[in-house]
Amino acid sequence: DAKTTQPTSMDCAEGRAANLPCNHSTISGNEYVYWYRQIHSQGPQYIIHGLKNNETNEMASLIITEDRKSSTLILPHATLRDTAVYYCIVRSQGGADGLTFGKGTHLIIQP
Amino acid sequence: NAGVTQTPKFQVLKTGQSMTLQCAQDMNHNSMYWYRQDPGMGLRLIYYSASEGTTDKGEVPNGYNVSRLNKREFSLRLESAAPSQTSVYFCASSGQREGTQYFGPGTRLLVL
Numbered sequence: 001d002a003k004t005t006q007p008t009s010m011d012c013a014e015g016r017a018a019n020l021p022c023n024h025s026t027i028s029g030n031e032y033v034y035w036y037r038q039i040h041s042q043g044p045q046y047i048i049h050g051l052k053n054n055e056t057n058e059m060a061s062l063i064i065t066e067d068r069k070s071s072t073l074i075l076p077h078a079t080l081r082d083t084a085v086y087y088c089i090v091r092s093q094g095g096a097d098g099l100t101f102g103k104g105t106h107l108i109i110q111p
Numbered sequence: 112n113a114g115v116t117q118t119p120k121f122q123v124l125k126t127g128q129s130m131t132l133q134c135a136q137d138m139n140h141n142s143m144y145w146y147r148q149d150p151g152m153g154l155r156l157i158y159y160s161a162s163e164g165t166t167d168k169g170e171v172p173n174g175y176n177v178s179r180l181n182k183r184e185f186s187l188r189l190e191s192a193a194p195s196q197t198s199v200y201f202c203a204s205s206g207q208r209e210g211t212q213y214f215g216p217g218t219r220l221l222v223l
Contacts, residue, residue, distance in 0.1 A: 032210070034211070041199075042216060042217070043115075043201050043203075043215050044154065044212075045214070046211045046212065049210075087153065091210070092210070096142040096159060096161035096162070097159075098144050098146070098169050099154070099156070099212060101153030101154040103152065104153060
């Protein structure tokens with residue numbers, strides 16, 4: 001699986017959009033970009049994933065650049081409950097391989 | 112629909128003791144996984160089971176054994192616990208086609 005690079009930490013004001021970047025310059029053609037988050041002491045939670053088109057669900061939006069070498073997760077109206085570590089993971093969609101977690105971005109939502 | 116459940120939630124062991132961590136899922140998923148997470152680190156894969164009857168090593172399998180008891184249940188066994196195995200253990204499951212993994216709440220293990 002391709003390696004990803006994320007900032008160690010970010011702050012965002014409550015009610016504002018949180019934009020979390022991820023670089024994945026070695027991504028291959030069949031690999032998807034997945035985002036998970038881990039709220040303190042809990043199990044990781046799936047947020048969203050995409051291949052090359054932008055994706056949106058009830059939790060977030062995912063913007064993937066045209067060359068697919070980077071992406072941005074957008075939480076449109078951040079709340080205090082969005083404070084968590086966010087992991088960007090690149091892997092193929094099928095198959096049973098485990099996920100490779102880096103250290104992620106610690107997003108802190110400020111009141 | 113409980114998703115992925117893990118027992119126990121917390122356990123303290125002495126060095127050399129054995130124990131089994133239990134995991135069950137009710138989503139009819141084929142694949143199941145065991146990860147460990149040390150403080151300040153991301154999760155690391157210990158073992159996984161692509162389907163009932165199969166298991167494979169992940170990144171950090173030493174000191175652990177697993178059993179895929181049936182489609183629902185996947186257990187992790189520590190035969191002789193060591194302080195280096197102090198960690199939080201997460202179980203996950205996945206429907207193979209979609210690739211998304213769903214995680215349990217974790218088991219916090221302290222080995223003295």
